[in-house]
Amino acid sequence: MTSERNGRLALVGVGRMGAAMATGWLRKSRGGVPADRLIFIDPGLEGPAADLAREHGVTHLASLDAKTAKSVDTLILAVKPQVMEKVLPALSEVVREDTLIISVAAGIGLRTFEKAFPGRPIVRNMPNVPGAIGKGINVAIANARADELGLRKQAETLLKVTGPVEWLEEERLMGAATGVSGSGPAYVFLMAEALARAGEAEGLPADLAERLAVATVAGAGAMLEKSLKDGSANAAELRRSVTSPKGTTQAALDVLMGEGGLPSLIHKAVAAAEKRSRELGSGEKK
Ligand SMILES: NC(=O)C1=CN([C@@H]2O[C@H](COP(=O)(O)OP(=O)(O)OC[C@H]3O[C@@H](n4cnc5c(N)ncnc54)[C@H](O)[C@@H]3O)[C@@H](O)[C@H]2O)C=CC1
Ligand SMILES: O=C(O)[C@@H]1CCC=N1
Structure with a gap:
């Protein structure tokens, strides 16, 4: 055949x-x-x-x-x-x-x-x-x-x-992969939504906050892809390149990377997706 x-x-x-x-x-x-x-x-x-x-x-x-x-x-x-x-x-x-x-x-x-x-x-x-x-x-x-x-x-x-x-x-x-890349785009879209809302809460006009958030998520994604392809930097290195000692990014990351912050939340989220994948496979469909 x-x-x-x-x-x-x-x-x-x-x-x-x-x-x-x-x-x-x-x-x-x-x-x-x-x-x-x-x-x-x-x-x-x-x-x-x-x-x-x-x-x-x-x-x-x-x-x-x-x-x-x-x-x-x-x-x-x-x-x-x-x-x-x-x-x-x-x-x-x-x-x-x-x-x-x-x-x-x-x-x-x-x-x-x-x-x-x-x-x-x-x-x-x-x-x-x-x-x-x-x-x-x-x-x-x-x-x-x-x-x-x-x-x-x-x-x-x-x-x-x-x-x-x-x-x-x-x-x-497969469940872990589903939690990372299958469902992952939703986490990134949520990041764009949250960034726009936060800008608005800090006084930016809603449409400007949205444009800034979208350009930032899209630009950071494109830069990460290019840097990984040409071997110049990985995600952690790029993050550090934005973070001036005692600067604004450091102040923000102290919040995001503190106890119960983004890394641990994302882990919990991926683990929840992985668990749900197993449930869907075992017939717990509700
Ligand atoms: N939405 C996503 O980002 C991703 C979805 N998936 C998987 O893709 C599958 C579909 O998900 P979605 O597209 O989000 O769902 P959806 O609800 O948007 O699409 C399902 C489609 O199946 C059709 N359908 C229902 N009964 C049918 C039948 N008897 N014969 C033919 N078609 C029928 C519906 O009319 C609908 O258009 C799911 O199994 C999901 O796990 C996988 C990766 C990512
Ligand atoms: O939410 C879901 O179940 C599907 C599978 C991965 C992304 N969407």
Whole structure:
């Protein structure tokens, strides 16, 4: 069997994450996926996903029928973990024996998909929303069948359109990765919100405070990325470069890095996400 995948790619669940990935794939500049290879499967397509389908002419179906499934060699599952098990039986009846299954659902383990799709190659991936602009990161693990068929590389070719792929060998680490990079963009957006609110509370006009906060988060992120790439500095070194002894930053960091400050709060937050990931995987879905 060849590992070449030139068939269609069905994305099941085109909500926030599905639409972010599809946006990344449809960006031709990054060697993306041609619109006529993609099929959106979602009974409630709306918002950005509906716009994407319309703008690019992507086929949209409410469910995957047996005839269409014959043309699908890659199935991406991007529904909520809470509905995943309801969605799997109907899909398992129609997908081909050699279809590569990729799930991006938090918490749901390879074993669940191996039960639903016996003998199929499966990749569990944790993407994040900056993938929509090619600035995402993926953390993935492949089952043995995917490796037997040499499909890890094939999955990576697809996933890396949205950002690099880090492969894990131990599935138990997926929860921690989810807490860092899957959920992580929300922490950074919260930082931008909090910074803007704080500026406003200290007297800045709201719109100016927001512009300053957004430019600061975006600029610091871009600088960190560049400095890591060229090897000039890491995050701690960049932080120290802003911090003049006895200056304003030192005064602020004494608050942020004091007892119970940001580092310990972030650790608690990532640990909570990791725990929730395990709960979602074990069926505690509420
Ligand atoms: N939102 C994020 O930043 C990230 C989400 N994920 C994972 O992505 C998955 C989706 O999350 P979101 O996009 O945030 O949720 P969402 O609620 O925005 O999207 C879920 C989509 O699934 C559709 N859907 C529901 N039942 C369906 C069915 N039977 N067949 C096909 N589609 C169906 C809904 O209409 C909706 O469009 C989750 O498993 C989540 O863990 C992973 C990484 C990041
Ligand atoms: O909040 C969630 O459960 C999903 C998974 C990672 C980011 N969003």
